[in-house]
Amino acid sequence: MTPFRVATLTLNPALDLTVRADGWRKGGVNLGQSLQFDAGGKGVNVASFLADWGLTVTATGLLGDENTERFEALFQEKGVRDEFVRVPGPTRVGVKVVDGAAQETTDINLPGLAATPGALAELESRLDALAADHDAFVLAGSVPPGVGADFYARMVSRLRGAGRFVALDTSGTALQTALTADVLPNLLKPNIHELEAALGRSLTSEEDVLAAAHELLARGAELVAVSQGERGALLVTGNEAVRARPPQVDVVSTVGAGDAMVSGLVSARAEGLPLAEAARRATAFSLGAITRLGAHLPPRSELDTFAAQVAVEAVEWREPMRQKT
Ligand SMILES: Nc1ncnc2c1ncn2[C@@H]1O[C@H](COP(=O)(O)OP(=O)(O)OP(=O)(O)O)[C@@H](O)[C@H]1O
Numbered sequence: 517m518t519p520f521r522v523a524t525l526t527l528n529p530a531l532d533l534t535v536r537a538d539g540w541r542k543g544g545v546n547l548g549q550s551l552q553f554d555a556g557g558k559g560v561n562v563a564s565f566l567a568d569w570g571l572t573v574t575a576t577g578l579l580g581d582e583n584t585e586r587f588e589a590l591f592q593e594k595g596v597r598d599e600f601v602r603v604p605g606p607t608r609v610g611v612k613v614v615d616g617a618a619q620e621t622t623d624i625n626l627p628g629l630a631a632t633p634g635a636l637a638e639l640e641s642r643l644d645a646l647a648a649d650h651d652a653f654v655l656a657g658s659v660p661p662g663v664g665a666d667f668y669a670r671m672v673s674r675l676r677g678a679g680r681f682v683a684l685d686t687s688g689t690a691l692q693t694a695l696t697a698d699v700l701p702n703l704l705k706p707n708i709h710e711l712e713a714a715l716g717r718s719l720t721s722e723e724d725v726l727a728a729a730h731e732l733l734a735r736g737a738e739l740v741a742v743s744q745g746e747r748g749a750l751l752v753t754g755n756e757a758v759r760a761r762p763p764q765v766d767v768v769s770t771v772g773a774g775d776a777m778v779s780g781l782v783s784a785r786a787e788g789l790p791l792a793e794a795a796r797r798a799t800a801f802s803l804g805a806i807t808r809l810g811a812h813l814p815p816r817s818e819l820d821t822f823a824a825q826v827a828v829e830a831v832e833w834r835e836p837m838r839q840k841t
């Protein structure tokens with residue numbers, strides 16, 4: 517049997533610069549304690565988690581050619597195949613100034629490199645080539661300047677048309693456009709705020725969330741997982757729904773919680789796990805992510821311990837009675 521191959525797409529990666537300067541003051545001269553660069557971006561994180569799990573992973577997208585070092589080191593370290601299209605200039609940098617004493621982080625996000633038509637054409641042909649021998653695709657993160665809001669929708673249609681499993685994790689107009697397209701992704705994992713924004717209505721009760729998920733399932737999605745931070749997630753398919761509640765853990769950094777959940781769901785798909793087991797797996801991945809720095813999974817034994825602590829319950833759902841007219 518050939519291994520299950522996953523490709524992740526990151527259009528707008530970021531090089532995260534974390535500076536620790538305890539007690540720093542705006543406008544003053546401050547002393548720092550440390551400085552660190554990390555490769556970031558949602559699809560890059562997903563590639564990292566899935567490689568840790570042991571899947572065969574390729575990462576593609578657009579990467580500035582002036583500061584590739586951290587990305588290349590990560591891919592090398594994790595055995596991820598690097599299929600990023602290089603574009604001239606630096607990948608955007610996200611600056612995080614951490615005041616460890618005050619337990620406070622200040623973020624400064626710099627704009628992404630604009631994608632050129634040439635780079636996008638090259639990326640599309642790489643995706644077509646990857647579709648020949650990759651089973652699943654994870655399209656994740658925001659869309660940089662120069663990329664149309666319909667890019668994800670078009671790629672979803674192309675990749676599903678080629679018979680591939682497609683997961684999408686994005687927000688804003690890119691998500692809204694993908695949700696109203698003719699072909700929906702197989703897997704969607706919005707957080708509740710992203711789903712509310714994309715549908716243009718608030719989802720206050722569990723019934724609201726279930727009804728919203730069923731709308732997307734009726735339009736072609738196969739699994740909709742709506743995450744709600746520490747409250748857990750609701751996972752819905754055409755004939756089943758489960759709620760997955762995480763235990764309380766010591767959170768080190770919630771960065772990548774959602775990316776880990778997507779990764780867990782893709783790994784569950786690779787193994788054909790039933791929904792309740794997929795929910796347990798995905799939540800365990802998230803717990804692994806938030807209990808350490810960076811997009812890395814703990815050893816399997818620790819993931820198994822987390823998985824055993826997740827409360828998974830079946831959720832009943834009946835289609836609301838349509839009003840007679
Ligand atoms: N504070 C927390 N305690 C326990 N579990 C958490 C916490 N925050 C997140 N999780 C777990 O991670 C899952 C995904 O988190 P969340 O809903 O915050 O994703 P997200 O908003 O997409 O995150 P991201 O910033 O990575 O995109 C949750 O369903 C939950 O299982």
Ligand SMILES: [Mg+2]
Pocket residue numbers: 685707774775
């Ligand atoms: Mg998210």
